Amino acid sequence: MDETELIRAAQAGDSSAFEELVRTYDQSVLRLALSMLRSPEDARDVYQETFLRVYRNLNQFRFDCSFHTWLYRIATNLCLDQLRRRKVRREEPTVITTAEGTLDRTDAAAETRVEGDPQRNLFSGQIRKRVKEALAQLTPRERMVFELRHYEGLRLRKIGEVLGTSEEAAKNCLFRATQKMRTALGEFV
DSSP states (O other): OOHHHHHHHHHTTOHHHHHHHHHHHHHHHHHHHHHHHOOHHHHHHHHHHHHHHHHHHGGGOOSSSOHHHHHHHHHHHHHHHHHHHHHHSOOOOSEEEETTEEEEGGGOSOOOOTTOOHHHHHHHHHHHHHHHHHHHHSOHHHHHHHHHHHTSOOOHHHHHHHHTSOHHHHHHHHHHHHHHHHHHHGGGO
C-alpha cells in the first residue's frame, strides 16, 4: 500500500494501517522533538502526544498537504507549547555551581569511545557547548526553523507549511536565526 492508501485505510479504522504510518514516521518525530527540547523525557512525551493527536484527528486529514507536513506541524506545535511552558515554570538548572567551579550536568557523561582523541574531544565539546548556548539565544520559532532546516534537512517551503506560514516568512526567520548563530559562534565560524 502506498501512503495515501494507508491513510485512507487508517481513517476507515484499520489499526494495522495506522501502525504502519507510525512506524514510517516515529523516528523522525522523536528526533525532531529531541533536537528541539533537548530532554529525552519531554521528547518522549511530545512523541506520544503527537501520535495520539494524529490518531484522534486522522479523520480530519483532507490531503490538502502531505501527511508528513501535517504530522510535523502537530509535533512542532507541541514542541513550541512545551518550550513556552518551560519559560512559565521554573526548570531545574542544568548548570550548577560547586566548590570546584561550574558544572554543566548535560556534559557530565563520560566519553565512551576508546578511540577518542583528547584534543579533538575537547574542541568538539567546546563547539557543542557554544552551539547549545547559541541555540538557546534564539526565539523558539527561530530555533524551530533553524533545526528543521539544518538538522532535519527540510526545504523552506516545507518548513513554511509545517509552521503554517509562507516560504518567505520561513526564509526570513532562518536568515535571522543564522545571523544570530554566526554572531554567537564568532571564532568557530
